[in-house]
Amino acid sequence: MKLMQAIGSDVRAALKKPVSKTVDFSGEWPRVGHVYLRDLILGEDPYRLRFLMDRILELTPKLTWAVIAAGAASSVRLRPEASAIAKLTASASTYNDRRYAMGLYRRTAAPVCFTISTLVANALWLGSPFDKDTSNRNILYEALRLLPPSWNILRSASPEYCALDSRIGPNDDVLILPLLSHRDPAIWDDADEFRPERWDSLNPSEQPGYLPFGHTSERCWGQHMVMPLAERLLDIIRNNGLAVSPRQITADVPLAGLLGVFQVSVVRQ
Known part of the structure; x- marks a missing residue:
């Protein structure tokens, strides 16, 4: 709970920062958005913590834990402007505690960067350039419908499910597929x-x-962080006249844990 409260505080602080006039969102998405969010929310944190947000660590858990093990070798020193979640991480005093704390830092903060940058990349691929009268929120709701980042929801068996549908037994796990219900x-x-x-x-x-x-009844706690930050990114993109390159006519959508378009080229119109 402390970690969730900390990253929530960091997101609220990030949303209060003015938008830089020099920010450039052209390039390959979702990587561009991911880097921007990492620096916006965690930019004052030590490099070894910010590196835990790098998308390359998604290649294999062994690589992630190797980076964490190396980073935990010495205590973490912070600037006064460091994020709230970094301050929790830096309070760990022993090697094992630091390794555990750094793992939690990534597990808590990385999904924010991954989910939001992926959602915006999905929206761009599905609909850019957007009609000027269409709200960012509507664009994001529709992108979440067609390409929900969390495309499957697994729930462990519960006798309560039997009351909802007689076909569900008391020992049956339940798999919900928003990817299908969103397109029904x-x-x-x-x-x-x-x-x-x-x-x-x-x-x-x-x-x-x-x-x-x-x-x-059990809404994801990250919803209230995802939507405002995603709207901020879309604002910047639309205000700067950016859209998916007309030269790109195909893209891959790997059926991974986080459903998103891979490598979207964003350019000025």
Whole structure:
């Protein structure tokens, strides 16, 4: 809980920072957005902590833990402006405690950078350039519908599920697939089309089958960090006249833990 509160505090502080006039969001997404978010939220943290956000560490857990083991060899010294989550990490006094704390630093902070940069990359691929009258929030709701970063939700067996559907037994785990329910033509008009305007008349918290952050009774704690930061990134992109390169006509969407478009080239229109 302390870690969640800390990263939440860091995100709120980041949102208060003015947007740099020199920021350049052209290039390969989601990497560009990921680096921006890392520096925006954790820019005053020591390099060995910020390096834990690097996307290259996704290649293998062994690489991640090797970096953590090396970084934990000595105590962490911080600037006064360091993030709240870095201050929790730096309080660890022994090697084993530092290694554990650095692992938690990555596990807590990295999903923020990964999820938001992926969501914005998805939105760009699905719909840019956007109509000037379309809100960023509607764009993001629709991107979350067609390419939900969390495309599967697994819940362990519970007798409560039996009351919802008689086909579910008391010992059955339940797998929910937003990737399918978000495209179900029985629920959505033009289910496979990118139509942000549909959210003018829909409530994402009440829309049947719409679960980008989980069910309303157990909503992901990161939702209130993801949406404001993603809107900030879209604001910068749209204000600077950026869009997906017209030369790029295909892209890969690996069916990984985080569902997102891989390597989107963003250029000035």
